[in-house]
Amino acid sequence: MHLLLLNGPNLNLLGQREPGIYGTDTLDSIEASLTAEALKQGVQLDCFQSNFEGALVERIHQAMGVSQGILINAGAYTHTSIALRDALAGVAIPYVELHLSNTHAREPFRHRSYLAERALGVVCGFGAQSYGLALQGLIHHLHQQE
Numbered sequence: 568m569h570l571l572l573l574n575g576p577n578l579n580l581l582g583q584r585e586p587g588i589y590g591t592d593t594l595d596s597i598e599a600s601l602t603a604e605a606l607k608q609g610v611q612l613d614c615f616q617s618n619f620e621g622a623l624v625e626r627i628h629q630a631m632g633v634s635q636g637i638l639i640n641a642g643a644y645t646h647t648s649i650a651l652r653d654a655l656a657g658v659a660i661p662y663v664e665l666h667l668s669n670t671h672a673r674e675p676f677r678h679r680s681y682l683a684e685r686a687l688g689v690v691c692g693f694g695a696q697s698y699g700l701a702l703q704g705l706i707h708h709l710h711q712q713e
């Protein structure tokens with residue numbers, strides 16, 4: 568099984584700023600532990616982060632025919648991007664939306680997600696653990712489909 572982890576804008580700053588909201592783990596360490604966790608379960612995980620909406624759209628397109636599932640923390644694009652929503656719908660790859668913070672306990676503009684409606688599920692509020700929980704949910708779902 569082949570999965571793709573996508574991280575959107577500013578998530579490259581993880582562990583360097585705002586530890587009270589986003590924790591102290593760096594994106595590198597999250598990606599490394601998730602890749603190891605996935606491998607233990609026989610899953611190959613590709614990781615990609617970009618601060619550019621179009622780059623994320625193109626990476627989603629490249630997953631067609633390669634990845635069976637996507638984990639996505641689209642950062643602020645979650646709340647703004649019809650382009651990401653359309654790209655995910657276009658490739659028709661099942662995906663899980665995830666967030667470090669509980670976006671529903673924050674400013675009203677973070678309550679809306681353009682991605683959630685078509686996601687298999689949404690995980691938010693568990694810090695770096697949200698990534699592991701989302702991975703488990705996605706793998707479990709894909710095994711059920713086999």
Ligand code: CA2
Pocket residue numbers: 576577578580581582583584585589640641642643644645665666667668669670677
């Ligand atoms: O909680 C999440 O994972 C978010 O996707 C993070 C986004 C935010 O816009 C979403 O509403 C919720 C922001 C990512 C910014 O990451 C930073 C990390 C460290 C320092 C500054 C920003």
